[in-house]
Amino acid sequence: MHKGLDISLKNISKIEGSASLDIKIRNNNVKNIKLKVTESKRFYTQAIRNKNCLNVHQIVSRICGTCSIAHLICCIEAVEKALGIKPSEQTILLRKLAMYGTIIRDHALHLYFFVLPDIFDIDSILDIENIKIIEQAFKVKAAGNALSTVIGGRAVHPQYINVAHFSKIPTKDELKSVVNQLKSVREDVLDLIEILYKCDFNFTKEKNYVALITEDFSFLEGYIKSIDGTRIEEENFWNYLNRIVIPYSQATGFQFEGREYMVGALARMNLNKEALHKETKRDVEKYLKIFPSNNVYHNNLAQAIEILHSIDHSIEIIESREFKEENKPEIKIKAGEGVGVIEAPRGTLYYMLSINNEGKINYGNIVIPTAQNQIMMEKDIKDLVTQMLNESKHKIVHEIEKLIRAYDPCMSCASHFLKVRWL
């Protein structure tokens, strides 16, 4: 019982970027919860105005250090749609490979470095007694890193991925080497999946899930679907969103069709698990039965399954075709608007760009996954605390941090954004 209790988490650790949380409990009731993104705004929506549309992907890549490839590819898709450019089949496949590299590395960072310490009750993965796990962590991360580097030039802010083309095509030897690296970590990922499957963390609540549905689970092309059954085309996504001002946070929240929702690996698995690679489905059949799931901790299991899928589909793409130098397509600059929607590691990413007849950006609208999850995260925290009112403050804080980490928020992304008319 807590007659009067204030909880203030100043800096939540083991998440990407900085956030804090204030909770007020009075007479055994949770009166107030404020999840604040405390990353300082960098005003990217203003900074891209009047910039050349063929270079702007390199600017927005800097929104996020961990999922820069997702921002870069989504931005390029929006520019291509605005200019009426259709990239080649090879370009799309190379983008899929670059995204798979990001998914492997980003999910591995989250699961091994942020989630496993909670499961093993240690401060940091670097403190773990079982050396095999930390060896696996670095090995899996390195494989994702290598894939992104071979395809994009480097794993963070890659330089080869451009509007309509790749400025360098990977060589056969580079691809052979990376396939061997991917194959060598497959068993390690299965070990990780088993750990997360056995984990008994549970916070179950029915909620709405939204994701881009792709035929081959490749994170890039498809239509948007919610668990409620709504199906919409990429360019109409914005019409279904309500922007919610959160005055105490440096980020903005969103509702989908007037209610809070969740995006990310759990949404993708709940909505599209049939599209996973056949080798992945064969080896994770037991685990896939869990989905659809409303246990937010299954976001972690879903991410681990996505690592395996990314490995399996990458190997198939690389081994089933040759990549050759292509002529750079002619790009005709014209005025227009374009929408790009992809599944970033943490969920649906939306770019709308308006371009003038000189090829400069008039304005842009960017909706990132963590902003979409923010309201749901806050509500889940409130429900969790309400269930734990008889527990100690220490235990409540510990459980809140675990729950936030399960969402895998990225505060650097969340705070790039600005909407000033909330005053």
Added chain:
Amino acid sequence: MKKTQKKLNIGWLKFTCSGDSSIMFIEMMNTKWKEWSNLLSIRFFPLLKAKNSLRNIDVLFVEGAISTKKEEKLLKDARKKCKKLVAVGSCAVYGNPSNQRNFFDEKTKKEIEPILKRFNHREKVSPISEIVKVDDNVPGCPMDENEFLRVLNKYLKEFGVVKDA
């Protein structure tokens, strides 16, 4: 190089930026973690651990530019607690790209003014060296790995963690 009994106490402090150099550091650990586990004691790195302390830091790596008054105060306090301070990545070393707002036209500056006031931003976004003494710089966006290793190795020797064999 010969290892001594000592470890280098390091910290990693992040301000306004994308966090890409933190990611590069953790990616470098893919191949370096065994070697570094014998050489480094990571005392402050909230991305990697929950229990963090800025006490007794030999070398503090600082990532990101300074955009709020709160960040400025934290940086000044941290400078007093560390023996050496290294600015890491383009935002920390040069201020950009996080300092984009410094170059906005008057109309755009007016547009963002309410945010700047509400969250107590400084008049301009600054690189680390405009606020505190910086002992070394590792530029790049993200940071240059080889330059980071050069600086790290320099301090491993300077603090007596490794000696020439």
